Amino acid sequence: MATLGGQARIMIGPRSVTFAPIHDLGLIVVDEEHDASYKNEEGIRYHARDLAVALAGFSKCPIVLGSATPSSESFANSRRGRYRLLRLSRRVNDRALAQVEIVDLRREAADARKVSEGQIATASKSTNGAAANGSARGEEASRDAVPLSSALIAALRANLASGGQSIVFLNRRGFHNFLQCRICGNVIACPNCSVSMTFHMRDRSIRCHYCGNHAAAPDACPECHGFGLKGQGFGTERLAETLAQMMPEARIERMDSDTSGLKGARTRMLAELRAREIDILVGTQMITKGFDFPGVTLAAVVLADMALNMPDFRSAERTFQLLTQVAGRAGRGERPGRVIIQTYAPNHYSIRAAKDQDYARFIRRELQLRRDLMYPPFARIAMVRIEGVDPQRVRRVAEAVAKTLGKTATPEGIRVLGPAPAPIERIKQRYRWQVMIKSRELKPMREALAGMRAEVEAIAERDDVYLAIDIDPVRML
Numbered sequence: 026m027a028t029l030g031g032q033a034r035i036m037i038g039p040r041s042v043t044f045a046p047i048h049d050l051g052l053i054v055v056d057e058e059h060d061a062s063y064k065n066e067e068g069i070r071y072h073a074r075d076l077a078v079a080l081a082g083f084s085k086c087p088i089v090l091g092s093a094t095p096s097s098e099s100f101a102n103s104r105r106g107r108y109r110l111l112r113l114s115r116r117v118n119d120r121a122l123a124q125v126e127i128v129d130l131r132r133e134a135a136d137a138r139k140v141s142e143g144q145i146a147t148a149s150k151s152t153n154g155a156a157a158n159g160s161a162r163g164e165e166a167s168r169d170a171v172p173l174s175s176a177l178i179a180a181l182r183a184n185l186a187s188g189g190q191s192i193v194f195l196n197r198r199g200f201h202n203f204l205q206c207r208i209c210g211n212v213i214a215c216p217n218c219s220v221s222m223t224f225h226m227r228d229r230s231i232r233c234h235y236c237g238n239h240a241a242a243p244d245a246c247p248e249c250h251g252f253g254l255k256g257q258g259f260g261t262e263r264l265a266e267t268l269a270q271m272m273p274e275a276r277i278e279r280m281d282s283d284t285s286g287l288k289g290a291r292t293r294m295l296a297e298l299r300a301r302e303i304d305i306l307v308g309t310q311m312i313t314k315g316f317d318f319p320g321v322t323l324a325a326v327v328l329a330d331m332a333l334n335m336p337d338f339r340s341a342e343r344t345f346q347l348l349t350q351v352a353g354r355a356g357r358g359e360r361p362g363r364v365i366i367q368t369y370a371p372n373h374y375s376i377r378a379a380k381d382q383d384y385a386r387f388i389r390r391e392l393q394l395r396r397d398l399m400y401p402p403f404a405r406i407a408m409v410r411i412e413g414v415d416p417q418r419v420r421r422v423a424e425a426v427a428k429t430l431g432k433t434a435t436p437e438g439i440r441v442l443g444p445a446p447a448p449i450e451r452i453k454q455r456y457r458w459q460v461m462i463k464s465r466e467l468k469p470m471r472e473a474l475a476g477m478r479a480e481v482e483a484i485a486e487r488d489d490v491y492l493a494i495d496i497d498p499v500r501m502l
């Protein structure tokens with residue numbers, strides 16, 4: 026870092042970032058320091074928290090990183106004595122921790138099958154068997170669509186009856202997750218990206234959540250031209266509608282990037298929530314951050330596995346943070362809070378630790394795994410992303426990158442993983458491959474990457490393939 030006329034500047038690769046000119050900086054506070062959105066992924070790649078730590082060192086002023094669920098990096102830094110760990114052993118106003126319950130969706134699904142088989146068996150003996158049979162099947166189908174356990178529904182009803190407010194979290198927007206043809210099996214995918222298009226009921230559109238491409242939902246299957254298209258999966262839109270059908274007396278609103286984009290909608294909804302004009306708020310990540318509404322006494326997570334099953338070494342950490350965040354939304358007032366987490370993986374350590382709200386136990390296990398698998402904070406990783414329009418050329422460059430990096434590999438020093446297609450292989454008509462490199466130390470990794478660039482850059486440029494190196498990547502997709 027350097028100063029220019031009293032302004033702090035920091036070099037990131039060939040470019041530099043200038044900090045706002047604040048003289049006599051006395052204290053820096055980074056709240057929710059674990060939040061992944063501090064990492065800038067576009068243009069100059071940097072982590073705002075890490076820059077703040079650098080700025081504090083440079084300005085010789087103290088810095089406080091605050092979080093109920095510190096990132097594994099920051100926690101490891103406190104164990105290494107680089108940071109001082111200060112624990113808050115009491116909650117604000119000595120409020121009790123919310124009571125967290127786990128619902129095992131595997132058991133719920135088995136019970137639902139038993140119930141519906143039983144109903145069908147009895148129904149077939151009665152005279153109006155067909156109708157009863159149909160409704161039992163209908164109930165089962167809707168359970169399959171949105172996993173709402175009887176425990177969760179009972180809790181929502183009880184909370185509504187006692188005048189409490191609820192928030193229900195689901196990390197996927199839209200109505201159906203995708204449209205599939207029952208005749209030929211075709212799934213409607215984005216023409217630019219290797220992901221399925223999400224069906225939105227409000228305007229009967231299909232939308233790509235990666236590139237924004239959208240169109241009217243087709244009536245016939247574009248592949249076989251048959252009328253077999255059927256919605257599969259679920260998002261917040263369908264969740265809100267299903268809850269509205271089950272509880273017509275409840276005032277239900279939905280907050281996600283589809284609804285909050287409408288002018289003033291977010292502000293209006295927050296005001297209504299505060300005024301207790303909303304009984305149940307359904308939403309994505311947006312409803313987990315910084316909410317402090319004393320009337321909210323029940324918080325629910327519809328499917329905790331969604332974050333857990335991401336192909337990312339941080340998925341357990343993110344799941345723990347997310348569940349803890351959601352749990353923290355309930356019981357901020359006089360009445361104690363209740364939290365319900367639905368999952369198909371009730372025994373996963375991140376979910377069990379979130380249930381007990383035991384950060385220490387979670388982080389011990391997590392750090393052990395990271396050490397064994399040579400992941401941060403015990404190693405540095407870099408992701409070389411290789412992108413281009415021509416799939417063959419992208420693949421060829423990716424292979425060259427891996428081969429060149431492979432020459433520097435040693436079992437204990439540097440490890441090279443890949444080349445492999447990125448988990449989302451194509452975004453905005455560009456094919457994406459990746460090579461990951463892990464290293465105990467930063468310096469040899471930087472040298473290996475610089476050597477690779479010198480060797481491969483010219484081939485990549487000739488082939489119109491773009492190489493990007495992300496050191497300490499936050500997202501692996």
Ligand SMILES: [Zn+2]
Nearest residue numbers: 206209246249
């Ligand atoms: Zn078809």
Ligand SMILES: [Zn+2]
Nearest residue numbers: 215218233236
């Ligand atoms: Zn797309």
